[in-house]
Amino acid sequence: MxxxxxxxxxxxxxxxxxxxxxxxxxxxxxxxxxxxxxxxxxxxxxxxxxxxxxxxxxxxxxxxxxxxxxxxxxxxxxxxxxxxxxxxxxxxxxxxxxxxxxxxxxxxxxxxxxxxxxTVIESWSVGPGEPGDHFAAALGFRVVTSMTRQRLRLTGPPDVAELPAGYELVTWKGAAPEEFVEAYVEGLNAIAGAPFGETALDHAHNTVESIREDEAEALSDRWVVLLLHEGSAAGVTVVERKSARPEYAEQLHTVVLPAHRGKGLGLLIKSRMLHELDGVETVFTRTSSENVHMLRVNHALGYEDQYTYMAVQAKTADLQA
CATH class of the missing domain: 3.40.630.30 (Gcn5-related N-acetyltransferase (GNAT))
Structure with missing residues (x-):
């Protein structure tokens, strides 16, 4: 058979x-x-x-x-x-x-x-030089971006720099407080300006409605640190923990809005986040290999590079050839 x-x-x-x-x-x-x-x-x-x-x-x-x-x-x-x-x-x-x-x-x-x-497919789990890489290339896929996987073993929360004048931090676990959800969405969508190569993936399509829907269906813990400047979003970072491995968490989005960059605020909010993660022993993250600044911030926090992987892309119609 x-x-x-x-x-x-x-x-x-x-x-x-x-x-x-x-x-x-x-x-x-x-x-x-x-x-x-x-x-x-x-x-x-x-x-x-x-x-x-x-x-x-x-x-x-x-x-x-x-x-x-x-x-x-x-x-x-x-x-x-x-x-x-x-x-x-x-x-x-x-x-x-x-x-x-x-x-x-x-x-x-x-x-x-x-x-x-x-009309387009992408695979985000292709290791350079691994069998999947050769398989994708043989079928006409093209590489559209490269990502770096990093790991941080928590031995104690880091020092957090003092906030510059005019800024404040808001933190929560679970659903976003109603008074901050619009600023939260604005912060998340600012990731549109981060480097992600030529991927067709849109990372910045959040709305208040989509956030509330995700929260209602969540099967994991989620921590948020939101940076505000005079009441408006200046930056945000998000960490998620699945219930199957409560000692592990995934650092998701981190973004500082353009008007607030160059002040060390990315490092500040990620440092503050590490004080929130009760019960977490190891944090993983993935960062565009082109995003040299965020890789440097992660290294400053103690993250170690584990491996790189690629996203490859093809048209759906080509798969039916």
């Missing part, structure tokens, strides 16, 4: 199939990145069941089965937000011993069946 490619409804999937996906993902990681610590199955399931931090919907899957067992999968995430309605985030993973048999190509060719009106 050969390999069969079919859709999988993750929400209704049996436990054996959910664990089958996890086994494929960890088998890939163990060979291609043996030095990276593996997350438990609960963390993967939580990730696949929930929106990502950019508002993309839970993952949709096509899987490759051999004798009923999942040996590879393609996952696609799409967004209901108009700003990213053209884009799907796609990951293709095949067990190492099943590679070079056309399974990855078959999965990728089946991916458009998961999509609605998306």
């Amino acid at each position: 050969g390999v069969v490619v079919e859709k999988l409804d993750f929400a209704a999937a049996a436990q054996v199939d959910r664990h089958g996906l996890y086994e494929v993902a960890t088998a890939w990681a163990a060979e291609d990145a043996p030095d990276r610590e593996q997350a438990p199955v609960e963390a993967y399931i939580a990730m696949w069941e929930s929106r990502n931090d950019l508002g993309f919907e839970p993952a949709r899957f096509v899987v490759a089965r051999e004798n009923g067992k999942i040996v590879g999968y393609a996952q696609a995430e799409v967004s209901e937000a108009e700003a990213n309605s053209h884009l799907a985030l796609v990951t293709v993973v095949v067990r190492p011993r099943h590679r070079r048999r056309g399974i990855g190509t078959a999965l990728l060719r089946a991916t458009p069946s998961l999509l609605d009106r998306q």
Whole structure:
């Protein structure tokens, strides 16, 4: 019996199939990145069941089965937000011993069946020189950006610089207070000015309504430090913790609005954030490799570079060739 490619409804999937996906993902990681610590199955399931931090919907899957067992999968995430309605985030993973048999190509060719009106796909998990890099290049994908993954082990909160005159900090955990939610949205959307290469991904489409929707559906803890200047947004930083690994957190967005840059405020708000993270032992973050300033800020806080990875892009129509 050969390999069969079919859709999988993750929400209704049996436990054996959910664990089958996890086994494929960890088998890939163990060979291609043996030095990276593996997350438990609960963390993967939580990730696949929930929106990502950019508002993309839970993952949709096509899987490759051999004798009923999942040996590879393609996952696609799409967004209901108009700003990213053209884009799907796609990951293709095949067990190492099943590679070079056309399974990855078959999965990728089946991916458009998961999509609605998306005309572009990007994959943000491609390691330079790894099998996925060669696979993507052979199928005509182009590199659109590079990211640096960093890790900070918390041994104690750092000193926080004194705020310049006219500034104030507001912190919260969970939902944004009503009086600050508009400033919060303004701060988040200022990330549009950060370097992200040639990606088609729009990071700056937040609204008060979308923030409230995300908060209502949240499956994680979220901390926010908002910097205000005379009542208006001057900067913001956000950290999230999934319940499956409460000792780990992910540093998400950090931005200082253009009029307030050059004053060390990015370092200040990220330093202040590290005082908020009760129960967190390790913080991870991803930063554009082009964003030299933010990489330098992270190094000053004690973050260590772990690895780099790329985003690659292709047109959906090209996958059906």
